[in-house]
Amino acid sequence: MELARLIEAAVQVRQRAYAPYSRFFVGAALELRGQTDIFVGCNVENASYGLTICAERMAIGAAAVKYDLLEYPPHRIVVAASPVAAPCGACRQVLAEFGLELEVFVVDPSDPNGRQSYKISDLLPNSFQLIDRKRV
Numbered sequence: 001m002e003l004a005r006l007i008e009a010a011v012q013v014r015q016r017a018y019a020p021y022s023r024f025f026v027g028a029a030l031e032l033r034g035q036t037d038i039f040v041g042c043n044v045e046n047a048s049y050g051l052t053i054c055a056e057r058m059a060i061g062a063a064a065v066k067y068d069l070l071e072y073p074p075h076r077i078v079v080a081a082s083p084v085a086a087p088c089g090a091c092r093q094v095l096a097e098f099g100l101e102l103e104v105f106v107v108d109p110s111d112p113n114g115r116q117s118y119k120i121s122d123l124l125p126n127s128f129q130l131i132d133r134k135r136v
């Protein structure tokens, strides 16, 4: 999968964000190892603020309803926001669930210089894990 297609999907779905409180609109596009589908998510806020769903976790959910994430783990995720935003702490833990090699690419659609890529293990060192992936 070309990175450009994932970026395009994240930028597109960002328009679906429901963010009347923060006005901070986020789109995410995810690919799984061994599959070509793109799974997208956007943030959905709530009047009870803490119930807000982040774009990254919605994209994980979209993938989970179609594929077994143990068999096809998330491999790369693009997050589109302006200004550029690295995933929040809760999303880092959720993303790290599926392996520490996951690449997180953050983009600002209105700033071509505002791009960066990280490995999830750098964003969340020593993450809490219960699955020994070598044994799955």
Ligand code: THU
Residues within 6 Å of the ligand: 019, 022, 024, 025, 026, 042, 043, 044, 045, 052, 053, 054, 055, 056, 085, 086, 087, 088, 091
């Ligand atoms: N948000 C995300 O969707 N992903 C992130 O990684 C950071 C924050 C959303 C949550 C909330 O709707 C808005 O951005 C402001 O925090």
